[in-house]
Amino acid sequence: MKIAIIGTGNLGSSIAKGLIKHKSFTSLYLSDKNTTAVKAFYDEDYVTITNDNILAVKESDMVIFALQPKHIDSVLESVASKITKNHVVISVAAGVDIARIENIIGSDKNIIRVMPNTAISIGKSMTCIAANEKAQDKVELAQKIFNQLGTTMVISEDLVQAATVICASGIAFWMRLVRATTQGAIQLGFEAEQAHELATQTCFGAASLLLESGRHPEQEIDRVTTPSGCTIEGLNAMEHQGLSSALIQGIVASFEKINQIKNN
Numbered sequence: 001m002k003i004a005i006i007g008t009g010n011l012g013s014s015i016a017k018g019l020i021k022h023k024s025f026t027s028l029y030l031s032d033k034n035t036t037a038v039k040a041f042y043d044e045d046y047v048t049i050t051n052d053n054i055l056a057v058k059e060s061d062m063v064i065f066a067l068q069p070k071h072i073d074s075v076l077e078s079v080a081s082k083i084t085k086n087h088v089v090i091s092v093a094a095g096v097d098i099a100r101i102e103n104i105i106g107s108d109k110n111i112i113r114v115m116p117n118t119a120i121s122i123g124k125s126m127t128c129i130a131a132n133e134k135a136q137d138k139v140e141l142a143q144k145i146f147n148q149l150g151t152t153m154v155i156s157e158d159l160v161q162a163a164t165v166i167c168a169s170g171i172a173f174w175m176r177l178v179r180a181t182t183q184g185a186i187q188l189g190f191e192a193e194q195a196h197e198l199a200t201q202t203c204f205g206a207a208s209l210l211l212e213s214g215r216h217p218e219q220e221i222d223r224v225t226t227p228s229g230c231t232i233e234g235l236n237a238m239e240h241q242g243l244s245s246a247l248i249q250g251i252v253a254s255f256e257k258i259n260q261i262k263n264n
C-alpha cells in the first residue's frame, strides 16, 4: 500500500511514526508546508518527505489528510483533480463531515473519516472509522491499516463527532486526571517523578483491569472500597465536589464546540 500523509503536525506525525514502526506501507510520502515535525524520518526506507502535496497524492493509493479544519478545504481543492476513483481518501479533520469533502472532490471518490488519537504513535489509538457510500468496500482496508496502530471501531458517520470528543480529546481529559493524581501524590509526600510513575501505572492498571476482565467499573470499585474505608471516603468527597458531573459536563461542552466547528 502506497500511503501519503498531507499535514504532518501533531496527529499526522503521530500516524507517520506508527506506520513507520509497523512498516505498514510500500512507500510513504509525508507532505507539509513545514516538515520539521517529521525530520526524524528522513533516513527511513521508502519514506519521502516533501512540500509537494500534489506529488504526494500522485504517489499514493491511500492519502491521509491530517490538516486543521480551516486548511482542509483549500488543500483538497488544490489536489482534487489528481484524486482518482481508486484512491482511498482519509480525513482525520475534526468536525469536517464527509458531505463537505464530497462537495470538493466528488461523491464518486472513496472517502473515509478516521478519528484516531495521538496514542497512534505508540500503536495504542482507539480509532473510529466511518465511510461514504462509495468506500464501503474499503473500510476493511482502513481497519487493517489502523488495527496495526491500535484498536478500531466502525461507526456510523453521525457518531464521529461524539467519538472525537471521547477518544481524540479524551487523551487530554485522561492526561489531566493523571496530572491531578500526581499533584495529590506530591502533596502526600512523594517526589514528583515517583508521583508521576505511581499515577501513570495505576491508571494503566485500572484500564487493563477493565479490558482484561470485561467487568463494569463499578464492579471493580466494589472490590476496592472496604466498608468505612479510605477509598469510599475519598470517592464520596470527589463526588460531592462534582467529579462525575464535571467530566460529563466537559464532554458535552466539547461536543457542543465540535458541532460549532462543523457548522462553520
Ligand SMILES: NC(=O)C1=CN([C@@H]2O[C@H](COP(=O)(O)OP(=O)(O)OC[C@H]3O[C@@H](n4cnc5c(N)ncnc54)[C@H](OP(=O)(O)O)[C@@H]3O)[C@@H](O)[C@H]2O)C=CC1
Pocket: 006, 007, 008, 009, 010, 011, 012, 031, 032, 033, 034, 053, 066, 067, 068, 069, 071, 075, 092, 093, 094, 095, 115, 116, 117, 118, 168, 169
Ligand atoms: N491532535 C490530535 O490529537 C487530533 C487531531 N485531530 C484532527 O487532526 C487534524 C490535524 O490536527 P493536528 O495534527 O493537531 O494539527 P497541526 O496544526 O499540528 O497539523 C496540521 C499540519 O498541517 C500543515 N499544513 C497547513 N496547511 C498546509 C498545506 N497547505 N499543505 C500541507 N500542510 C499544511 C500545518 O502546517 P502549519 O503549522 O505551518 O500551518 C501543520 O503542520 C485537525 O483537523 C484535528 O482536528 C483529530 C484527532 C486527534
Ligand SMILES: O=C(O)[C@@H]1CCC=N1
Pocket: 094, 164, 168, 169
Ligand atoms: O481539539 C481539537 O479540536 C482536536 C480534535 C480532537 C483532538 N484535537
